[in-house]
């Protein structure tokens with residue numbers, strides 16, 4: 093049997109541990125594995141590399157992906173499906189493990205319906221994929237943000253300042269809520285709830301009246317005011333129809349300073365959140381996902397995605413994972429609110 097593996101979409105810590113786990117499981121079974129380079133782009137261009145014990149040696153703690161990634165959508169390319177099918181055949185692949193978020197797994201779902209044997213592994217720092225409790229990459233991202241919030245606390249306190257921290261997460265507030273709770277944020281803004289600047293400033297002012305001289309506000313890049321318009325870095329859409337979010341932090345910082353009179357600074361964490369070595373939790377989750385993905389291939393359970401349900405790794409239909417975005421559980425936001433102000 094010959095198996096292909098690819099990583100698509102935005103990278104995140106934990107991709108290499110999945111690749112390693114798939115390859116180690118396959119080698120134990122004498123199955124050949126090839127890595128398709130740069131996501132679906134590699135399958136369109138027949139760009140690949142053999143994956144053996146040597147190529148996966150030492151990659152467990154490494155962030156990013158040894159295979160490279162892209163946001164290429166084969167269904168948006170002329171004859172994309174035909175080219176993918178032809179290359180699948182020419183590479184003599186029996187199956188393909190696609191490691192990605194909603195876009196990459198959306199393509200894996202369609203390819204399965206179009207007759208190719210695919211299995212999905214859910215990754216994203218945003219934790220916004222349905223049908224799994226957690227994606228790998230998320231734990232690393234929130235730990236990075238938590239550490240940054242800890243660092244911002246000391247400088248905020250020294251200067252009597254408000255610190256606004258803009259975090260990633262696209263249209264879901266998971267990163268903001270988890271890192272904000274873990275970092276002891278004094279206010280958290282998420283895409284699921286429109287921003288009420290007056291309420292935010294009241295809360296900060298009350299806090300300062302009771303003797304606190306600084307505050308930390310965590311804002312998700314996808315948060316919006318009542319008119320619901322998103323802050324974007326450019327209008328261009330990628331091949332999956334996404335805009336590049338970002339910029340809410342600056343506007344919010346100015347508003348807070350204007351309304352409260354407190355000196356305010358803004359930190360945009362950006363891609364720092366996706367870089368570096370995965371946490372132990374993500375390494376273990378990614379490894380468990382990779383081993384399970386190979387098991388699904390071996391058992392010919394195609395069109396499925398590996399998923400974490402409670403403490404168990406299970407298989408769910410790929411379609412279920414990409415049906416709807418998993419937005420923040422608002423019970424968590426209610427909990428965070430106890431600590432506002």
Ligand code: F6P
Nearest residue numbers: 102216217218260261262337366
């Ligand atoms: O989906 C992961 C993510 O990091 C989002 O949180 C963010 O909005 C986006 O990717 C950034 O994408 P890019 O790497 O293309 O700038």
